[in-house]
Amino acid sequence: MGNLLGHWRVKEPSTVEECDSTWGSDSESDEPAAEDDSGISESVSPAESERAAEDNGDSTNQLTDSPESPPKMKRSFYAARDLYKYRHCYPNNKKSRQPNEFLNLRFYLNKIPLVPDGIYIEEILTRWRGDYDKLEHNHTYIQWLFPLREQGLNFYAHELTQEEIKEFQSTREAKRRFLAAYSLMLDFYGIKLLDKSGNVSRSSNWQERFHHLNESQHNYLRITRILKSLGELGYEAFKAPLVGFFLEESLHHNTLPNMQHSILEYFVYTIRLPATRRRLLRYARRHYRPAHAFLWGPPPKRSRFKGGDDGASVGAGSSGIRAPAPTPEPQRRVENSFMSSSVCSGMLVSSHDSVSAEGMNTYAGIGSSMDRLEGVLMMKGDEYAEAVPL
Template structure:
């Protein structure tokens, strides 16, 4: 069971990472709820492990710490030599439910035998032995002689013929004498009964002697039986029978993985559920005043968070601006921006393991994992854009994080980027630690908020080329298409990059990041470009050069809405 729980936790982690909502699992209330599912002994172990981790790292516990703990103990239980060691406890055998379960004790196999004669006559009376052998009283395997509470005979209550023939007041008698309604034994209530008997008539969980005959006919009685049997068999949404699959048990929990559900609406020529890139309305307009059209987090960001009310602060209380002016330290790391840029640069181990600095370096108008960081406000954004020192340090922070991901900023004016010298090593780290995908999405959104929108498209173009053309960063590919691409504020640049993605994406029939109608326009545009290029090549060299002076080369010419005639 613990191994199945570990697989379930790993599946949840993979899904939440892909959806970029892993921080939801790091919330203390959610962690406490997940911890309550552990067995009692493991809860004690987790308590000490969590305390030691917090003392060693100085940070609060995250979901991945709990998941590593469960996976470690699950692997320990699967050890072929020591995994199945159990505590030596004496198993108490329950009392028999009927005389059919009573087995005589064979004296041949007994190590000890005693004969006890019970004298039930008063003192001074002579007992005359009968020549007819008496029937021995029924005994349990442990030697206990059952006693009927109804007729006081030497048999269990379930075997009492007088109790079976009793037509009424059975329930009242059981309640008065303290019997369990589930197993007809004393010592516990029916709601806590773990040995419920099954009725031989209706197959429900109650003793046969308590069965109340139904007024339905035989056919209806059989239907009720089959319905009862069906209802008693629970269908689990987590445990699925794996049959005789290699490496799977009888019941196994399959790994959870994110899937894209392709519904009928996705086949519509003009519909794309990912983004409003192809809408005719402007980015700032709400498509439905009554709120029926719910925007995603990226749509809210691009529309300027229309329903978000900012609190009024003076400039000296704008924590994000004061942080970038080197007047306020980050929390909980207690690091000033100048110290961060000098001491943390190229310290890739610290940049990977510490999760609280990214909210300070790249703030947003929405909360993040670090609850000690402050959200941006409109006034703070305007003050930030007007401060050259803050913007200069933001570019330095951007360069520092780019180096951590194996990317180098080539031109500070245009935002052009290329591979860094250590790109192979850093790409491997990016492949292995998918939470960096969420960091990059945050960086792109923060650049758009703080006046560096022109940095967004070059970085996204770089990742599209690496994933789709050069076939690197396979674990980052869908984050690039799902999130990086649609974090770009400029709609025209988004459209051009979607066109670039469609050109290099395979198989094209599974491309879902723009409507089908737009994809057909892409195809037509590419055909025209190829035809124009081939016709130009067949003409004379001078004529070809004259024609090329007045138009863009076919390989670099971007697709636009006007060219698509949409």
Template sequence: MAARDLQRYRRGHPDSREQQNLQNYRDDGYPELMPNVRFYRNEIPFQPNGTLIELLHYYWKDDYYELEMNHNYIQWLFPLRERGVNPYASPLTPHEIQVMRSDDVIRRRLLQSYKLMLGFYGIMLLDENTGDVWRAENWMERFHNLNTNTHNNLRITRILKCLGELGYEHFQAPLVRFFLEETLCSGNLQNVKRSALDHFMFTVKDNSECQALVQFARDHYRPKYQFELGPAQVLQERQPVKNHFFQECQPFQNIFLQERKPFKNIFLQERQPVKNSFLQKHQSVKNSFLQEYQPVKNHNKEYVRSANTWKSFLHKRKRAFIIVLLCFSIYVWLDLWQAYFGNTEDKKNLMCSRKA
């Protein structure tokens, strides 16, 4: 059902008879046939048990509990051309879309509704011209709620489709790109990943941007060989057909391999002489190089051997060398001591003779 609704949404609902019947009465003085316009003009509250849109924007901005538990307001804030689960919410008509797209007050309130829901999901709008979004300050708490209450995935799909219907198409691709980055790259919203791949991407009406998002998902999906696009139910239904196709193709594959075998053998036989001649030439070049290198190699071996011999000689006589050096140093110090602090009488006689 969701995949069919997405397909009809991207095609502009060409088979919507009920929408066409409602449009036929748009000029007949029946304002009640435009409840979505009247709600966004702050004339009627949403139903059932609702409030005016200005009061909703003011009092529900930080009331996350009410935004989570109340399921009546979302189809009034972001109306679509197909019916939802709220029987009191009316689908959009083509005439309502024209009116809401051209009314600046309604566009301003729709932008406020979008910011309201972004804040509820832990996201903030960085630029109204480009639609760029990023994490809000309370993103960890709100991401946890988004991972826990998966019915918000349906709400996000509704928001994206409504943006495409009411003139905010440039908000679609940045929001979908944000969810792809958080699910595929950062891994923060694992319970949103399937909806982002199956539904969010295909709400983007611009074909080039949609293709860029699909390419981004293909590049960052892990493991890559499991990347498949489409609803899980459709993929499961297609799997038996896929297996049956491979089973039917197997005999043809075997026949092809058997027919290719002789050609492969002939190619290998023809290539064998060329391979042998190449190996022989390579062997001769290798032998000549080894012969020229052998004297240098032997000289290097002799040098290394002599160096190792001298090193082992010093290592074995290290202790004797240290003892001899210690004795020599003691002898020198004793000689110096005798020279400066020797027989004092001889020094006195030498001094007296000098005085005389």
């Protein structure tokens, strides 16, 4: 029996709607659309469609009904599947047979340098801050500073394991340096970390750094990795303030217009709690232009009466995907009981101490109205995946 269970694999999703339960796990998806959300559909302008398709690296995202009709966009299945695996703790990952040497933890304890550069963490934290050319053009450090349970472009970097995550989260020195590394990268992007709750604001040189970030789009991949790593190492609560900040800058202030697609397709979906994703997406839907091109709203509702070919009724906020089956009531209760939970590490971690941001120049957008993620309950990935659809 042990051997049979050892080879058992979870069936992976094959569609975007199977990857995303953001709206399907809560009755809030039935709420009426806001006034500026009416008439939302899939169609977008040709220029926007082309730009988004280039961002995805997938030409199949463009569909044309006729020479006269504008191209249509679809959400990237590649992105949805990648983030589904992350949120479900990589359910089909095989346990390594190699001895766990905790190389990521040892790097953060300043005992070994990153490979291949031979640089220690303390040197990066003390000498690289403000050296924006080095942070931009060196492509080997990011996998060491923000490790994941997946392979990055630096094949000398090592993937995290469950055991290493537990040890990392119980090591004060490693956690201190990890937050320093997070602050280092935020400064590179023109952002400053305000407190132990993860709130952020613009730094003094934000205009220069935002201009660079708006043009240097490979950094969006780095930000996705940073967000994932925050969740792996016990800082799930830090994600929403940063993603909310990016949404406000991109959609409301238009300071980071080129980042819009990456925020909505990737950054939001690194967040494990569906309720938090819904809050962010509702904010985005209110500010997204053109409104009819917003793809990340609730799925179209199915009519109880037959109409058209399949009886489906497409309403405002449609993402162009079918609504998943309703979540059973017992399962909803389980989800609600874990609303302040972060998953995958197999241990209980206390919440971060809050620091008052009164008097600070923090942004007054989506993050300021979002509920704090207080307790952080860590469970094994397979247990949580069975109980709560993420």
